[in-house]
Amino acid sequence: MKAEQLPLLNSVSAPATHPDGTRAVVSVTRPDFDADAYVGQLWSIPFDQAMPPRRITRGFRDTAPAFSPDGKVLAFLRTTPDGKPQLHVVEANGGEPQAITDQKLGVSEFSWAPDSRRMVFSSRVPEEGRYGTVDGVGAGSEDPRLITGNQYRLNGLGYTADKPAQLFVVDVPEPGMEPPVVPAGRAAKARGSEAVGLVPPAVQLTFGDADHTSPSFSSDGTSVYFVASLHEGHDADIASDIYRVPAAGGETTALRPDAAPQSVHEVCESVNGEWLFFTAQDLGDDGLDFVARNTALYSMPVRGGSATMLSDVENQDIGGRLEARGADGVLALNTSRGSVQLIQWTADGESEVLVKGPLVVIGASAVGDVVAVTYGDASSSGEVGVLEKGEFRLLTDFAKAFRDGATVLEPQEFTATGTDGYPVHGWAVLPEGNGPHPVLLTIHGGPFAQYTGAFFDEAQVYAEAGYAVLMCNPRGSAGYGQAHGGAIKEKMGTVDMADVLTFLEGALEAFPAMDRESIGIMGGSYGGYLTAWVIGHEHRFKAAIVERGFLDPVSFAGSSDIGWFFGGQYTGGSSEQMAAQSPMAVVTEVRTPTLVIHSENDLRCPVEQGQRYFAALKAQGVDAALLLFPGEDHELSRSGTPHHRRQRFEQILAWWARHLPSTANPPRETGSVTG
Template structure:
C-alpha cells in the first residue's frame, strides 16, 4: 500500500440486524482526498448469499445505522460536508431519509425505545454566547473562561464544561405523513417568530438531563419508561475519573443513581436485559481514590434490574472487555474481549454462563443478534473491515469491502512470533516483510497507550512502510493490554525499564530468526507512549540509524499542567514526586541522545500537547543532534488515525522521506 492509496481503506461499522434476521446494515466510510474528509454511506447486506450487498443511502457521510425494534424504520446519523451529524430516519424497505434533529453541535449517539416510537440521543449543548449561538461572535470574541476544575477540556473536543453532553428524547414522526411546509408570503406575514414551524419539519425534543458533566451511553429500559446512562454526577467528581450508572424517566424528571459497587468505578456501558430482569454493565475498578486506572481491565457485571448486589462475571485479571453490550436472547449480551493481539466475541448470560463465539487472528469491530443469527463486523490480515455471519461456530463472509485494496495495492500478511527477553519473559509481536530476499532495513515500531495492543490484522502504517522496502517490527511489551493486568502494570513507576528491554529483545529475536533483516540498518519510531519509549530508548541505546518521535509523552513534569489528562495520568504511571518523574523522563536524559530524530506533533493536540514535542526538538537542536520538527495545523492527537486525509497522506510522505534519507531502500 502507498500513501496515496488511503482512499482504499474502507472502514466498516458495527452492524444492525433486522428483527426478521434477513439482513444487516453497516456504514462503510473511507478517507477522500478530493473532499479532504471522510465520506461514506449505508450498505444493506443480505444473509442469503445469493443476493449481493448494496448501497442504500447516498449522503456525504452516513453512519451508525440502527433498525427500530419493530423493523419498520432505520435510523442513522448523517453529516454534510460542512455540517454536524444529525439524526435521520428512513423506512426500512427504502425511501427518502428524513432529518429529525437540528442540534447546533450535532448528535453523537442514539438508541431506540422498545416501542419503536421514540429515540434517545446525545448532543453537546452549547452555552449561550459560545460556539456560534450568537451571530457575529466567533471563537476569538467569546467571553473569557474562568477555570476552577481539573477536567475542563478534552483532546478532539476542546473545552467541555460549556458544552456538556446532554440527553434528549424525540418522538419518531410517521414516515408516511405529508412533509411539513413553512408558511411563506401572506401566510407568514402576521405570525410571530416563535409561531413559525421549522422549515424542515424537525420534531420537538425533550431534554432529560442537565448540568456541566457529560451524559453518555444512553439506553432505554426494557419497559421503555426510563433511560439508563453513564455520568460522573457524584460529589467530588472533579478529583477522580469515576463514573456511574444513572436512571431518569424517559418523559423527563430527576435522575437517580443506580448503585453498582462499593469501590469507585469507571462505567463504560450499561444495558438492561430484554426480559427486564437484569442490568449488565462494564466497568473498571479504580481503587479507593478513584484514580487507579493503570492496566485495569474492564470487567462485565450483572445485577438485578430492580436493585441489588452486582456480581462480576468475567475474569478481571485476564479479560479486558469492550463494546456496547448488544442483547442476544432474553437475558444475555454480546461483548468484545482483547486477547493477545486479537479481539474476540463473547456471549454472557445473567446466570454466569459464557461462551466464545468467535476468536482467532482478527479484530472484531462489532456484533448484533436477531433470532438465532449473529452478524459480526471485523478486520483481519487481508481486510480493513468486512461483515460476516456466525454459523455453527464458523464465520461466513458476506462482504468484500477490501477487494480494491487487495487488487490495487500489495497487502502483506504479518508473521507472528515470540521472542525471549533477557529475563526469559516472552514478547509477542509481528513482522511485516517487504518484497525481495533482503537484506531489508528494519523499522522497530512502538504502539501508544501504553495499555493498548498491536494486532496481526491489516495496519496501514506497517503496509505503507513495507511497500517502501522496510521490514516492520511490532510487539506488545510489558505495559501493553491483552495479556493480563500483571503484564500491563509491570511498568507502573518503572517506565522505560522492562518495556524498553522487551522491545529491544523482540528486535534482537527478529534479527536472529529472520536472515532477510539487515541488523546494521535499523530505525525506531512510535507515537504517544510509543513516542515516549522511542525517545527514552535512543537516550540509552545508540544502535539506531535514526528515530521518529511522534506526539510523545516526553516530559511528565510539564505534562501535568498542559495535557487534558495531565492532572492524573502521568502521576499514576510514573509516580507523583518530582524525583520519580525525572527518573522516567525522556527530557531529563535528552542530553544523551545521539540519534538523528524527526519529531512529529499536531498543533491542537491536547493529550500530549505540542510543547512536549517543541521542547524536545529544541533540546536536540541545542546540543547539535541532527533533528527536524514536523508540525500539523488543525490536527489533534488522533492525526494518524482520523486526521484529515490530506494530512494523513502528507504525514506518510514526510515519514518516508526521512527514512529514505537515513535508511535508503530501492523502493524508497
Template sequence: MKSEHLPLLKSVSAPAVHPDGSRAVVAVVRPDFDADAYVGQLWNVPVDPALRPRRLTRGFRDTAPDFSPDGQVLGFLRAEAGGKPQLHVVEASGGEPVVLTDAPLGVSAFTWSPDSRSIVFSARTPEDGRYGTVDGVSAGGEDARLITDYQYRMNGVGYTADKPLQLFVIAVPDLEEEPRVAPAGRALKAAKAAEGGTAAAGLPEARQLTTAATDHNGASYSADGEAVYFTAALHEGSDEDLVSGIYRIPVDPEAGGEGPESVPLGNTGRLSVTAVRQSRDGLWLYFSAQDLGVEGRDFVARNTALYVLPAGGGDAVLLSDPETTDLSGGGIEPRGADGALVLNNARGTVQLLEFGPTGQRGVLLDGDRVVSGAADGGGTLVLSFADAETAGDVAVLEGGRLRVLSNFSAPLRDAAGIIAPQELTFASGDGYPVHGWLVRPAGDGPHPVLLNIHGGPFAQFTGALFDEAQVYAAAGYAVLMCNPRGSAGYGQAHGRSIKERMGTVDMQDVLAFLDGALQKFEELDAAALGIMGGSYGGYLTAWTISHDHRFKASIVERGFLDPVSFTGSSDIGWFFGGEYTGRTAEQMAAQSPMARVEQVRTPTLVIHSEDDLRCPVEQGQRYFTALKQRGVEAAFLVFPGENHELSRSGTPHHRRQRFEQILQWWSRHLPTAANPAPAGGTANNAADSSAG
C-alpha cells in the same frame, strides 16, 4: 500499499441487524482526497448468500445505522459536507430520509425506544454566546472562561464544561404522512414567537432530559420503555477522581422524579462505568466497568470487566475475571432474552464472548482477527471484523463458523497488495515472552528494519491489516511490532508491570523482540535500524534512543516526553503522569525522556499536531529544541488543525502528507530501492552505532 491508496482503506461500523435476521446494515466510511474529508454511506448486507451487498444511502457521510425494534424504520446519522451529524430516519424498505434534528454541534449517538415510537439522542449543548450560537460572535470574541476544575478539556473536543453532552427525547414522525413543510411569512413569524422554536425549521420538537454540566454517555432505554439508563459522573467530588456511575431517568416527566436517580451497585468498589444495557426480558442490568482502586484514580492497566445487577435491585455481581479478560473492545449488546455480547482484547486479537446472568456462556469467535461489533436479530448473529486481509468486512456466525458476507477491501488488495504479518514470540532478557509480528517486504533483502512502538501504553498491536505497516513494507522496510509489558490484551499483571517503572521492562521487551528477529531472519539488516512510535510509542522511542545508539534514525510522534510540564498542559495531565510515573520530582525525572535528552545521538524527526490536547505540542517543541541545542540532527513536523488522532482520523490530505514526510525521512537515513535516498544526498549515519 502507498499513501495514495488511503481512499481505498474502508472502515466498517458495527452492524445493525434487522429484527427478522434477514439482513444487516453497516456504515462504510473512507478518506477522500478530493473532499479532504471522510465520506461514506450505509450498505445493506443480506444474509442470503445468493444476494449481494448494495449501497443503501447516498449521503456525504452516513453513519451509525440502527433499526427500530419493529423493523419498520432505520435511523442513522448524516453529516453534509462541512456540517455536523444530524439524526435521520428512513423507511426500512427504502425511501427518502427524513431529518429530525438541527443540533448546533451535531448529534453524537441515539437509541430507539422499545415501541419504536421515540428516540433518545445525545448532543453537545453549547452555552449561549459560544460556538456560533450568536451571530457575529466568533471564537476569538467569546467571553473569557473562568476555570476552577481539573477536568475542563478533552482531546478532539476542546473545552467541555461549556458544551456538555446532554440527552434529548424526540418523537418519530409517521413516515407515511405528507412531509413537513418549513413555515414562511406570517407562519414563520408565529413559529418564532412560539415556545420551542424548532417548528421554524420544520422539525419535530426535541425535549431535553438532562441538564447537569457534565457529559451524559451511553444512553439506552429500559426494557419497558419508561426510563433511560446512562453513565455519568454526578457524584460529589467528581472532579477529583475518574469514577462514574449508572443513572436512570424517566422519559415521561409526569412519571415523577426530579432528574436522574443513581442506580446503587452495592459493594463494588470505586468504578468507572463504561456501558450499561438492560436484558431484553427486563430482569437484568449488565454493565462494564474498571475498578479504580481506593482513590478512584488508579486507572493504569485496569481491565474492563462485566457486571450484572438484578433490575429490581440488589448487589452487582462480577461476571468476568479482570485479571485475564479485558472487555474494553466495545459496548454491550443484548442477545436472546437474558444474554449479552461483549468484545475481549486477547493477545493481539479481539474475541466475541457471550455472557448470561450467571457467567460466561462461551467464546463465540476467536482467532487471528479483530471483531469490531456484533448484533443479534431474529436469531441471526452478524459481526463486523478486520484481519490480515481486510480493514473491515461483515460476516454471519452460523454453527460456530464464520461466513463472510462482504468484500469491502477487495479494491485495496487488488490495487495495493497486502502483505500478511508473521506472528512471532521471543524471550525478553529475563525470559518473559514478548509477542508480536513482522511485516516483511518482498525480495531477499537485506531489508532495513523499522521497530514500531504502539501508543497507550495500555493498548495492543494486532495481526489485523494496519495501514502504517503496509505503507512502510511497500517502501522496502521490514516492520517489527510487538506488545511489551505495559500493553493490553495479556492480563492486568502484564499491563501494570510498568506502573512507576516506565522505560524499564518495556524497553527491555521491545529491544529483545528486535534482537530476536534479527537473529532469526538473515534478510533483516542489523546495521540499518530505525525506531519510531506515537504517544506512549513516542515516549518509548525517545527513551530508548537515550540508552541505545545503534539506530540510524528515529521518529518521535505526539510523544509523552516530559511528565512535569504534561501535568498542567494535557487534558489528562492532572492524573496520568502521577499514576504512571509516580508523583515525586525524583520519580518523574527517573522516567523522563527530557531529563535524558543530553544522552541522545540519533537523528530524530519530531512530529506533532497543533491542536493535540492529549500530548500538547509543547512536548514536541521542547524536545526538538533540546536536541537542536545539543547538536543532534533534528526536524520538527507540525500539522495545523489536527489533534492527537492525526494518524488515525486526521484529514486525508494531512494523513497522506504525514506518510510522505515519514518516508522522506527514512529515505535520507535508511534508503531502499523502493524509497531511495534523495538525489545528490547520501544516507546519514548515527553518531555512534554501539549500544549503551
C-alpha cells in the same frame, strides 16, 4: 500499500441486524482526497448470499445505523460537508431520509425505545454566547473562561465544561407521514415570528455540568439508563457510574450510590427486563488508579441487588458496545493477545466465545440464532460475516478494490524471549524479496493498548517502501493480563524498553532477510515516549521518529487534558520519580538523528512536549527536524484529514530515505524534511 492509496481503505461499522433476521446494515466510510474528509454511506448486507450487498443511502457521511425494534424504520447519523452529525430516519424498505434533529453541536449517539416511536440521543449543549449561539460572536470574541476544576477539556473536543453532553428524547415520525413545510408568502406573514419546526421537538432529560453518555431505554420503555459522573467530588477523580431517569423527564436516580470507585463505560438491560449488564474498570480507593485495569463485565438485578462480575478481570479486557441477546444474555468484545474476540454471556455467568482467531471484531448484533459480525483481519480493515447454526460465513469483500490496487503483506506472528525468560509477542511484516531489508522497530501508544495481527496501514506503507516492520506488545500493553500491563507502573522505561529490544534481537535472528546494521525506531504517544527514552540510552539506531510523545512528565501535568492524573499514576508524582522516567531528563544523551512529529491541536500530548524536545536536540547539535500539522489533534495518524495523513506518510518516508534508505525508498534530492 502506498500513501496515495488511502482512499481505497474502507472502514466498516458495527452491524445493525434487521429484526426479521434476513439482513444487516453497516456504514462503510473511507478517506477522500478530493473532499479532504471521510465520506461514506450505509450498505444493506443480505444473509442470503445469492443477493449481493448494496448501497442504500447517498449522504456525504452516513454512519451508526440502527433498526427500530419493529423493523419498520432505520435510524442513522448523517453529516454534511459543513455541518454536524444529525439524527435521520428512513423507512426500512427504502425512501427519502428525514432529519429529526438540528442540534447546534450535533448528535453523538442514540438508542431506540422498545415501542419504536421514540429515540434517546446525546448532544452537547453549548453555553449561551459560545460556539456560534450568538450571531456575530466568533470564538475569538467570546467571554473569557474562568477555570476552577481539573476536567475542562478533551483532545478532539476542546473545551467541554461549557458544552456538556446532555440526553434528549425525540418522537419519531410515522413512516410515510407527510413532512412539514416552511410557510411562505401570505402564510409566513400571518404567522409572523412564530417558529415552524422542521424537526420534531426534543425533550431534554438531563441537565448540569457533567457529560451524560451511553443512553439506552429500559425494556419497558419507561426509563433511560446512562453513564455520568454525578457523585460528590467528581472533578477530583475519573470515576463514573450508572444512572436512570424517567423517559418523560424527572428526577435522576443513582443505581449504585454506595459502589466503590469505578469507571463505567456501557450499560444495557436484558431483553426480559430482569438484568442490567454493564462494563467497568476498578479505580482504587481514590478513583484514580487506572493503570492496566482491565474492564470487566457485570450483571445486577434490575429490581435491586449487588452486581456480579461475569468476566475474568485478570485475563479478559471487555469493550465495545453491549448488545442484548436472548432473554438474559449479552454480547461483548474481549481484547486478547493481539486480537479482539466476540463472547456471549448470560446473567448467571455462563459464557461462550463465538468468534476468535487472528482477527479484530469491530461489533456484532443478534436476532434469534443469527449473529451479524463486522471484523478486520490481515487483509481487510472491515468485512461483514454472519454466524448461523455454528457456521461463520463471510458476506462482503469491501477490501477487493484495495487488494486489486495495492500490495498487502501478511504479518508473521513471532514471540521472542528475553534474558529474564519473559516472552514478548508480536509480528513482523517483511517486504517482498530476499533482502537484506532495513528494519523499523515500531512502538504502539497507550501504553495499555496493543498491536494486532489485523490490517495496519502504517506497517503496510513502510513494508511497501522496502522496510521490515517489527511490532510487539511489551510489558505495559493490554491483552495479556493485568500483571503484564501493570509491570511498568512507576517503572516506565525499564522492562518495556528491555522487551522491545528483546523483540528486535529475536526478530533479527529469526528473519535472516533483515539487515541488522540498518535499523530505525519510531513510535507515537507512549510509543513516542519509549522511542525517545530508548535513543537516550541506546545508540545503535540510524535514525528515529518521535511522534506526539509523552516527553516531559513535569510540564505534561499542567498542559495535557489528562495531565492532572495520568503522569502521576504512571511515573509516580514526586519530582525524583518523574526525572527518573523522563525522556527530557536524558535528552542530552541522544545522538540519533530524530524527526519530531506533532499536531498543533493535540491536547493529549500537547505540542509543547514536541517543541521542547526538538529545541533540546537542536541545542546540542543533533540532526533533528520538527514536523507540525495545523488543525490536527492527537488522532492525526488514525483520523486526521486525508490530505494530512498522506503528507505524514510522505514526510516519514522522506526522513527514512535520508537516514535509512531502502531499495524501494532511495535517497532523494527534493521533498525531504528540513529543519
